[in-house]
Amino acid sequence: xxxxxxxxxxxxxxxxxxxxxxxxxxxxxxxxxxxxxxxxxxxxxxxxxxxxxxxxxxxxxxxxxxxxxxxxxxxxxxxxxxxxxxxxxxxxxxxxxxxxxxxxxxxxxxxxxxxxxxxxxxxxxxxxxxxxxxxxxxxxxxxxxxxxxxxxxxxxxxxxxxxxxxxxxxxxxxxxxxxxxxxxxxxxxxxxxxxxxxxxxxxxxxxxxxxxxxxxxxxxxxxxxxxxxxxxxxxxxxxxxxxxxxxxxxxxxxxxxxxxxxxxxxxxxxxxxxxxxxxxxxxxxxxxxxxxxxxxxxxxxx
Amino acid sequence: xxxxxxxxxxxxxxxxxxxxxxxxxxxxxxxxxxxxxxxxxxxxxxxxxxxxxxxxxxxxxxxxxxxxxxxxxxxxxxxxxxxxxxxxxxxxxxxxxxxxxxxxxxxxxxxxxxxxxxxxxxxxxxxxxxxxxxxxxxxxxxxxxxxxxxxxxxxxxxxxxxxxxxxxxxxxxxxxxxxxxxxxxxxxxxxxxxxxxxxxxxxxxxxxxxxxxxxxxxxxxxxxxxxxxxxxxxxxxxxxxxxxxxxxxxxxxxxxxxxxxxxxxxxxxxxxxxxxxxxxxxxxxxxxxxxxxxxxxxxxxxxxxxxxxxxxxxxx
Amino acid sequence: xxxxxxxxxxxxxxxxxxxxxxxxxxxxxxxxxxxxxxxxxxxxxxxxxxxxxxxxxxxxxxxxxxxxxxxxxxxxxxxxxxxxxxxxxxxxxxxxxxxxxxxxxxxxxxxxxxxxxxxxxxxxxxxxxxxxxxxxxxxxxxxxxxxxxxxxxxxxxxxxxxxxxxxxxxxxxxxxxxxxxxxxxxxxxxxxxxxxxxxxxxxxxxxxxxxxxxxxxxxxxxxxxxxxxxxxxxxxxxxxxxxxxxxxxxxxxxxxxxxxxxxxxxxxxxxxxxxxxxxxxxxxxxxxxxxxxxxxxxxxxxxxxxxxxxxxxxxxxxx
Numbered sequence: 033x034x035x036x037x038x039x040x041x042x043x044x045x046x047x048x049x050x051x052x053x054x055x056x057x058x059x060x061x062x063x064x065x066x067x068x069x070x071x072x073x074x075x076x077x078x079x080x081x082x083x084x085x086x087x088x089x090x091x092x093x094x095x096x097x098x099x100x101x102x103x104x105x106x107x108x109x110x111x112x113x114x115x116x117x118x119x120x121x122x123x124x125x126x127x128x129x130x131x132x133x134x135x136x137x138x139x140x141x142x143x144x145x146x147x148x149x150x151x152x153x154x155x156x157x158x159x160x161x162x163x164x165x166x167x168x169x170x171x172x173x174x175x176x177x178x179x180x181x182x183x184x185x186x187x188x189x190x191x192x193x194x195x196x197x198x199x200x201x202x203x204x205x206x207x208x209x210x211x212x213x214x215x216x217x218x219x220x221x222x223x224x225x226x227x228x229x230x231x232x233x234x235x236x237x238x239x240x241x242x243x244x245x246x247x248x249x250x251x252x253x254x255x256x257x258x259x260x261x262x263x264x265x266x267x268x269x270x271x272x273x274x275x276x277x278x279x280x281x282x283x284x285x286x287x288x289x290x291x292x293x294x295x296x297x298x299x300x301x302x303x304x305x306x307x308x309x310x311x312x313x314x315x316x317x318x319x320x321x322x323x324x325x326x327x328x329x330x331x332x333x334x
Numbered sequence: 335x336x337x338x339x340x341x342x343x344x345x346x347x348x349x350x351x352x353x354x355x356x357x358x359x360x361x362x363x364x365x366x367x368x369x370x371x372x373x374x375x376x377x378x379x380x381x382x383x384x385x386x387x388x389x390x391x392x393x394x395x396x397x398x399x400x401x402x403x404x405x406x407x408x409x410x411x412x413x414x415x416x417x418x419x420x421x422x423x424x425x426x427x428x429x430x431x432x433x434x435x436x437x438x439x440x441x442x443x444x445x446x447x448x449x450x451x452x453x454x455x456x457x458x459x460x461x462x463x464x465x466x467x468x469x470x471x472x473x474x475x476x477x478x479x480x481x482x483x484x485x486x487x488x489x490x491x492x493x494x495x496x497x498x499x500x501x502x503x504x505x506x507x508x509x510x511x512x513x514x515x516x517x518x519x520x521x522x523x524x525x526x527x528x529x530x531x532x533x534x535x536x537x538x539x540x541x542x543x544x545x546x547x548x549x550x551x552x553x554x555x556x557x558x559x560x561x562x563x564x565x566x567x568x569x570x571x572x573x574x575x576x577x578x579x580x581x582x583x584x585x586x587x588x589x590x591x592x593x594x595x596x597x598x599x600x601x602x603x604x605x606x607x608x609x610x611x612x613x614x615x616x617x618x619x620x621x622x623x624x625x626x627x628x629x630x631x632x633x634x635x636x637x638x639x640x641x642x643x644x645x646x647x648x649x650x
Numbered sequence: 651x652x653x654x655x656x657x658x659x660x661x662x663x664x665x666x667x668x669x670x671x672x673x674x675x676x677x678x679x680x681x682x683x684x685x686x687x688x689x690x691x692x693x694x695x696x697x698x699x700x701x702x703x704x705x706x707x708x709x710x711x712x713x714x715x716x717x718x719x720x721x722x723x724x725x726x727x728x729x730x731x732x733x734x735x736x737x738x739x740x741x742x743x744x745x746x747x748x749x750x751x752x753x754x755x756x757x758x759x760x761x762x763x764x765x766x767x768x769x770x771x772x773x774x775x776x777x778x779x780x781x782x783x784x785x786x787x788x789x790x791x792x793x794x795x796x797x798x799x800x801x802x803x804x805x806x807x808x809x810x811x812x813x814x815x816x817x818x819x820x821x822x823x824x825x826x827x828x829x830x831x832x833x834x835x836x837x838x839x840x841x842x843x844x845x846x847x848x849x850x851x852x853x854x855x856x857x858x859x860x861x862x863x864x865x866x867x868x869x870x871x872x873x874x875x876x877x878x879x880x881x882x883x884x885x886x887x888x889x890x891x892x893x894x895x896x897x898x899x900x901x902x903x904x905x906x907x908x909x910x911x912x913x914x915x916x917x918x919x920x921x922x923x924x925x926x927x928x929x930x931x932x933x934x935x936x937x938x939x940x941x942x943x944x945x946x947x948x949x950x951x952x953x954x955x956x957x958x959x960x961x962x963x964x965x966x967x968x969x
Contacts (some may be wrong), residue, residue, distance in 0.1 A: 069872055093880070101875035109873075116865040129874045147902050164964040180874070251777060376785070479668040481900060482952055484944035486907030487925060491941050492676055494929045522862045582794050587909055589796045590926055602796075607751070609800055621803075623797035631792035638788070 033296060034078075035061040036244045037207060041222075042218070048221040049286075050212060050235035050252075052228060052267065056291045058244040059224045063192045066222075067101055068092075081153040103133040105239065106181030106219075111175035117166035121187070122149070122176045123161035126143045129183045148179035152209060171202035175209065182213060184261075188220045201205075207234060228271045237327075243291055246321060248329040249334040260330040261306045263287070301332070309334055366566075367643040374503065377639020380632035387629055391437035401597060414617060421617040423607065431481040433622055436599040440581055440631070443514055443600075447580035450519025452573050455526025459565075461555060462527070463534025474531070477524045485521045486586065492517050493592055506595050518583045525572050533565035567644030574637035577629045585626050601626045655967070658956040662949055669945045670723065674716050715815055729935030733928070738939045742921055746943070750838050750922030753909050759844025760851055765887075767848075768855025773882060775852045775860060783852060790849020793906045799915035802838045813838055821880065832903050838914045846908055847901070854897045858890035865889075892963045899955030900946050 036058040036224075051124035064070050066082055068089065082089040101107075109115040117125060120290050121255065142161065150176040165173055174194060181189055191210060195203035211234055214221050216220050216281035218260065222255045223234060231238055231252065238255045240248040240263065248261040259265045266287040281327055289306040294296055300315040307314065315331060321331040372378060405425045411421045418428050462473040493513060500509035537543055543560055551559070587593035588602030589609075596603065601622040608618035728738035750931075766789075771780040807815035817835050842934035862868065863886050869886040872878075910922035917923065923938050960966045 047745065064869075065872060069869055098877060101873055103875060107873045109866060111866050117867040117871065117885050117889070119892075119963060128876070132875060166965045180870075186714075234807045288672040424799075432789055475664075475670075479672075481903075482665060482948050483669060483672065483903060484906050484948050485903045485909050487944040488673075488676070490910075490925060490929055491673075491937060494675065494932075494937060545684070551747045573691050576791070585794060586796060586907070590914060592926075592929060603798060605800065612800060612804055616804055616808075617688070619800050623800060627797055630794070631789060634788055634792050 033165075034244060034297075036065070038243075039241065039244070039246050041239050041246070041249075043192075043211045043220050043222055045187065046214075046218055046220055048223060048234055049239060050231040050237070051101075051222065051224045051239045051241060052226060052231055053241035054226055054287075054291050056239050058294075059226075059241055061244075062105070062241070063190045063222065067105055067107060068097055069107075087138055087210055102129050102181070102186065103184045104325075106184070106185050106186040106189045108174070108181045108191040108194045108248055109175050109191065111197050112170050112177055113178055113197065118165055118172055121162050121164055122168065126161075126176070126180050126183055127178060130286075133184045133216070140302070144183070144191075148183050149176070152179045154179075170198050171205060174198060174202075174206050176256075178209060178213065182217060182219075184219060188222065190224070191220045192224045193226065194223075195228070203230075210234070228267050232271075234244055240267070243297060244294055245296075245302060245330075245331065246298060247303065247332070248330045250325075250330075254325065254328050258328075260328070260334075261332045262334070263303050263308055272296070347508070351451050357390045371639045371643035374639035374642050376634075376635045377642070381636035381639070383628065384606065385634040385637060387437070387625075387632070391441060391621055393436075395431070398430055398434060400428040402431045402435045402641050403427060403524065409442055421621070423604075423614065423615075423618055424502035429604070429621060431616065432604060433601065433625060436601050436604060437625060437629075439511075439594065439598060439600045440602070440626070441585060442583040443511065444517070444577040444581040446511075446515040447518040447522065447583070448573050448576040451522040451576050451580075452478065452516060452526055452569065453523075455523035455572075456530050456562070456565075456569065457525065459527040459530025460534065463531045463538070463561070464553060464557065470531070473527075477527050480521065481524045483521065485583075487637040488582065488592070489517050489521065489587065490590070490592060493587065508599055510598075513545055514584055514587060519526075520575050522579060526569055526576075529568045529572055530562075533568070537561050537564055570644055571637055571641045574633060574640055578633040578637070581626065654960045655957065658953060658960070661941060661956075662677060662953045665952075666946065666949050667720075668951065670720055670922070670942070671716070671764035672718055673941060673945065677719075678715070698840050722938075728942075731933055731936050733926075733931045733933045734934070738935050741924065741936065742889060742939060742943055745919055745924050749913065749922060750919060752836065752843070752903060754911070755836065755840045756843035756847065757825045757905070758907075759840060760847035763844070763848030764851030764855050766850045769859050769882065769887060769890075770865060771852070772856045772859035778886060780787070780856075787849045787852045790845055790852075793846070795846050795911045796915060798842045798845065799838070799912055803915070806838060815916060817916050835916075839916045842912050842915075843905070843908050847905060850897065850901060851894070853860065854894050855890065858893045859886055859894075862886050862890045866898060888962065892959065893954050893959050895962065899952050902951045902955075906944050 034280060039058070039062055041049065041062070048302055051062065052219065053059055055064065061070065066075065066089075068077075068082075070077075080090065084104070089097065089100065115124065121334075123142050123145045126145035127136075130136045130141040130144050131138065131286055134141075144172065146157045146161045149161055153241050154160055154172060154175055160168075165176070168176065178194075181191075189210075194210070198206060205231060211224070215217075223230070223233075225231060235252045237251050238249065240261065242256075242263050248255070248259070248264045250258075256262065256268060259268055270286055276327055287306060298315070301307070301310070301319055304310040304314040319331050319333045322327050323329050332333065336398070402532050405427060423432070425427060453503050458473055458477065462470040462477075464505050465473075496513055497510065500513050500649075503509060504512065537560070543556060546556055546560055584593060585601065585602030585605070588600050589606045594600050594603050596607070604622035605626075607617055608615065612619055676940055685710075688757055725740045728742070731738050731741055771777075772778055781841040803815040813895045814835050815838065817839070818831075820895050859882075863882075868881060871881045876884075907923075909920070910925060911919065913920045913925050915921035921943060925937060925940040925944075927933075928940065
């Protein structure tokens with residue numbers, strides 16, 4: 033089964049790129065593949081390159097790969113409740129990264145961990161650093177995860193749906209925190225999400241994925257002003273909007289159907305079965321990704 | 335991984351031909367269980383060997399008609415030969431005949447003790463599951479207590495205290511059989527009780543039970559028709575393992591000289607008699623020992639296969 | 651943590667009481683008088699028997715008898731062995747260290763097998779190593795200890811003539827030779843028990859590690875750039891040990907059962923073989939006392955497991 037296929041995402045230094053799409057369309061797999069965190073076997077990179085600062089990560093051996101993880105590319109996962117090890121204090125878990133990559137002593141690493149907790153606005157960091165994950169709420173744990181990902185000052189942070197598992201009010205706080213950290217530390221961010229609203233708020237450039245493929249890519253303003261792919265249009269229409277809700281009768285639109293099974297993807301354009309504009313030509317051949325405006329690419333023949 | 339992604343049942347009816355075709359036709363749960371069991375090759379092989387052992391002890395004595403207690407001093411402690419395929423013991427008695435006969439007792443004890451354990455366990459688990467509250471707490475405390483009892487010393491104690499009176503009551507063979515079965519079963523019901531109770535708690539709030547209750551089904555009917563059948567899979571697995579454990583327990587008692595009387599040659603008893611002649615007649619100990627080992631091993635493998643087949647979520 | 655410890659101790663008391671009630675019930679339900687043999691034993695004069703009956707209050711109501719019996723048990727007044735002609739508590743204290751040494755060393759052997767094999771098998775699920783380890787584990791715990799014991803004697807004592815198969819308390823040697831003789835005669839009983847337990851635990855460890863290894867925080871550990879070895883030994887094993895401790899505690903009664911059998915086979919002078927010989931000699935006070943000691947040992951090890959559990963899992967001790 034090909035979870036992702038022909039995905040080409042570029043992230044410049046200090047840039048924020050959002051990857052959007054419904055659940056099960058390959059966003060997480062893409063993120064995990066960058067750090068080669070997919071279990072192999074059963075997973076496998078069949079072809080392609082992961083270029084990091086001019087170096088291809090695909091042929092890299094485990095040891096060299098380890099030196100990139102956390103030190104150059106940090107990652108924040110979707111589930112803060114399960115992503116922290118329950119038997120170690122959060123301080124130990126943050127300090128572990130620092131001792132590994134920066135060779136700090138136990139004491140110094142713990143001090144830096146306390147600083148990191150302060151940085152991500154965890155109140156009372158000197159005391160909290162000795163607490164276990166179960167003593168933190170979901171939002172606080174996600175802050176700890178962010179502190180851990182940022183501990184070694186990585187050049188890129190991948191955040192894989194960092195707010196999905198959290199309450200709505202906490203979601204905004206975490207997004208603000210990511211934006212603030214980016215501002216202060218100047219790293220690039222690859223934010224994976226299925227919420228178009230989040231995209232509008234934080235992204236500079238947006239990549240829309242569908243069923244393991246990139247279907248559209250554009251700067252954020254261009255994408256919202258001029259979405260070309262029917263799937264992107266559908267995603268944008270599904271954002272609840274206050275100004276439109278006032279009209280009374282406009283209802284939130286959903287895209288009919290679900291993402292197809294990747295075991296047996298439909299022939300031609302993968303979105304065709306759910307697309308209201310689909311023609312015979314769409315089902316016959318897969319449309320290539322083409323540039324329709326500067327920096328705006330779309331995989332649709334329409 | 336295969337099949338873990340549901341084929342898209344599209345709301346607007348757009349065709350997704352390839353995915354829909356990949357769906358397997360619906361099969362009954364038992365056929366599905368059999369399909370999974372067959373995949374466990376060691377379990378299938380074990381089932382065949384176990385069936386052979388059971389058939390051998392059931393019908394073997396009709397084919398190999400040498401009496402189990404024919405004493406022949408000229409043929410003492412002989413190794414395997416055509417006359418005595420598994421050799422003889424210190425009285426020149428034929429070991430094959432004795433093992434076939436003794437195997438009946440060993441297996442009968444195993445099955446009977448398992449039935450006792452399942453019966454007690456299901457009752458305790460069901461009562462705890464229906465009652466909940468303080469009754470449940472008390473029963474689970476007793477269950478945990480039994481789990482931490484030193485099984486073998488207590489077995490020995492009970493047998494020591496009750497052996498003579500029961501022997502006087504129903505005769506030496508039947509007395510010890512009842513005693514051993516009751517005691518082994520009485521010390522092995524706890525896992526079943528926990529399984530059944532857990533099943534009650536997980537099923538009680540499920541929709542179909544709610545629905546049955548809303549339709550006016552009485553509690554006993556709910557238990558018998560809806561909850562117990564769902565607990566069946568894990569209980570069958572536990573019961574299988576219990577047979578093996580009971581066979582080992584009986585053999586242990588007999589091996590310690592505290593099980594069946596000398597004229598009932600269960601496999602453990604044969605080992606007990608043989609252990610002092612180990613240097614002259616190793617075959618005497620090896621064959622019954624192998625019989626116990628093979629029976630227990632095949633039952634354990636079958637249990638493992640049944641677990642794959644009936645209770646795929648549990649790992650240990 | 652202190653609070654947790656106290657709570658576990660308080661929970662251990664009712665279970666010890668519960669076990670004592672079961673023991674006493676068995677004793678009280680037993681038909682006939684446990685002191686019947688004394689009547690027929692010419693070595694015991696009838697006055698002594700009557701005195702014993704009175705001192706034990708055999709004619710009191712049942713709850714009074716239970717409390718009297720329990721206090722006597724707890725104070726170590728376990729009676730007099732009519733066979734060995736010594737006080738039962740002395741007899742047991744003499745034998746207990748040997749049993750504890752044999753059980754203790756066999757548990758170490760079991761751990762030394764189960765931890766590496768179970769972890770290695772779980773990190774390579776369905777590999778050839780895993781399949782072989784799994785099959786051997788099944789063979790290991792399907793082999794009853796009494797049969798393994800006989801096989802060991804047959805092979806190492808009779809065929810190879812390397813190890814003695816009868817345990818001797820008196821060894822006519824000093825210094826290293828004395829120590830070596832002791833090690834030689836302890837190897838077989840320890841290995842028999844250790845291999846049996848090791849086989850069972852290997853499966854526990856494997857399935858526990860397999861459960862933990864696919865959890866999110868293990869991916870987090872990998873994303874930190876930790877070497878796989880550290881990911882497994884630090885992040886996976888520590889968590890996998892939590893359920894294993896519980897399962898091992900549940901196995902303790904079986905361990906003691908196995909100890910009785912091995913002591914009997916190799917004539918190790920521990921409390922297990924004492925129990926068997928007491929049963930064969932109808933020595934009731936000894937039987938009761940040894941069973942009681944075994945029950946206490948099980949409760950004690952459950953307590954140890956609870957403490958370990960609280961130490962391994964911070965979520966428990968803080969609750």
